[in-house]
Amino acid sequence: MSGQEDLERMSGRSPDRSSTVDSGLTMLGAAIAAVLVLPIGWLAIDAAGLGWTAVELAIESRTTGVLVRSVALVSVVTAASIVLGVALALLTVQGDLPFSRFWTILCALPLAVPSYLGAFAFVSAFGPNGAFANVLAPFGVDSLPSVYGFAGAAFVLTLYTYPYVFLTTRASLLSLDGTLVEAGQTLNSGRWEALKRVTVPQILPGIAAGSLLVALYTLADFGTPNIMRVEVFTQFIYAQYNAFARDYAAVLSLQLLGVTAVILAIESRIGVDESGAYESGGNRGAVDLDLGAWRYPALLVPVAVFAVAILVPIGIFGMWLTQGGPGYEAGQVAFSWEYGWNSANLALLAAAASVVVALPIAMASARADSRLAALADRASYVGYATPGIVLAIALLSLSLDLLPTLADLTGVDAVGLFYKTIPMLVFAYVVRFMPQAIGSIRTSTLQVDRELVEAAQTLGRSRLSAFRSVTLPLILPGLAAGAALVFLTTMKELPATLMLRPLGFDTLVTYIWRVQEAGFYGQAAVPALLLVVVSGLSMAVILSQETGDS
Structure with missing residues (x-):
């Protein structure tokens, strides 16, 4: 028996049970992280299909001009x-x-x-x-x-x-x-x-x-x-994708990721x-x-x-x-409060999904002392560092390449079920903003005394019951803070929403974008003010965390 096991036994801990729980969390967190970074990796496969042409596109004068x-x-x-x-x-x-x-x-x-x-x-x-x-x-x-x-x-x-x-x-x-x-x-x-x-x-x-x-x-x-x-890169990528130059957009996206x-x-x-x-x-x-x-x-x-x-x-x-303002009287693009509800519902779905997905990664990172847990934690930040337009291109490319094959194999219309649907959009939000939830959940988890959880288990509680009765109430503030940050950031996300939303589906940001492009500035007054108020709430969250007061 090792000295570490002696110490754990003397302190009343069960090394086998603890290591089993930590290993399970680590494997689950690693699997989730792998799924989240998969779309980004697919861009490399898309670009590789071009062969030497990808290099030529990457170094041509217009591309380097946009890069500079x-x-x-x-x-x-x-x-x-x-x-x-x-x-x-x-x-x-x-x-x-x-x-x-x-x-x-x-x-x-x-x-x-x-x-x-x-x-x-x-x-x-x-x-x-x-x-x-x-x-x-x-x-x-x-x-x-x-x-x-x-x-x-x-x-x-x-x-x-x-x-x-x-x-x-x-x-x-x-x-x-x-x-x-x-x-x-x-x-x-x-x-x-x-x-x-x-x-x-x-x-x-x-x-x-x-x-x-x-x-x-x-x-x-x-x-x-x-x-x-x-x-710049984001605008150029958007233009190339809309011009049906998908492979070129993939090359540009990889360059943007390189920067x-x-x-x-x-x-x-x-x-x-x-x-x-x-x-x-x-x-x-x-x-x-x-x-x-x-x-x-x-x-x-x-x-x-x-x-x-x-x-x-x-x-x-x-x-x-x-x-009123330019185009206001024309009334060709009428504002509907439904766009506000769409934004709020999407943000709520993204916040809830992000917390659920972030929980095993954050807990494994806080509790398991292993390289795999640390790698899963770091890998989740790839999506956060990925520009929204690049993530959107990656998801669309992955869907167009894999979903038809899946439909042929299963006989289920996988394209219709996922391509440019609410689930695809929410998945993109989770990939982009889940690290905001991971950070707050991990911090809360580190503050939980593990001996309290182990004490509950020695009193006959199952691992799930001990988590529900002991750990969950203690990390609830971290869960709420992470969900709030994801909600508020999702409300403002423009490129991913613009490219992945279902046909005919509008939110506050996509409506603002439509009236801006049409020149009907006056129509943007209400949604713009609503977004500023929502964004102001995020500032309240940030400033409330400041402990110092000069």
């Missing part, structure tokens, strides 16, 4: 988000701003507006014959600078993604040991020198984490570049905390940045960002709602 443009957009938006997000985090955490908590909420609010809605509003406000152009016309201003193009897309994306960097950097600053910075300042280092040598290395993992989210969002975004008329992998690799290198961040137990977040005469002028930064990112879209949507 996409990478450039990601780079510019990420860099701008770092500058804006870190500056605002420093101001709200360490700066002696009055009512700092209020400014924190204001700085985080742009995350509540989906970027494609922001782009939609900016085009309506600043585009040709837009609201601001009409207001300025009596003053002799004939035209405004064009909002379209690379610069416009970069500006809008930065405006609605910088809060990722702001929130993660702020969390790092709140956990920063202030005595380290104070010590640096006493060792003949000025304030800015201490910031560069002490603070930045300590908060670099937080900056890297936020930058990763910005980069992945920008790379995967479909709506904003399309509205701002910038041809995603490079971003993840860069973040993993930068985000590794080798400087001892978060280890010291000193006075957390205690450093004060004395702004002096700049204290009140500094408030203009969060005020300006809030005005441009929040007040402009809300004002435009409100104008559409009360006064």
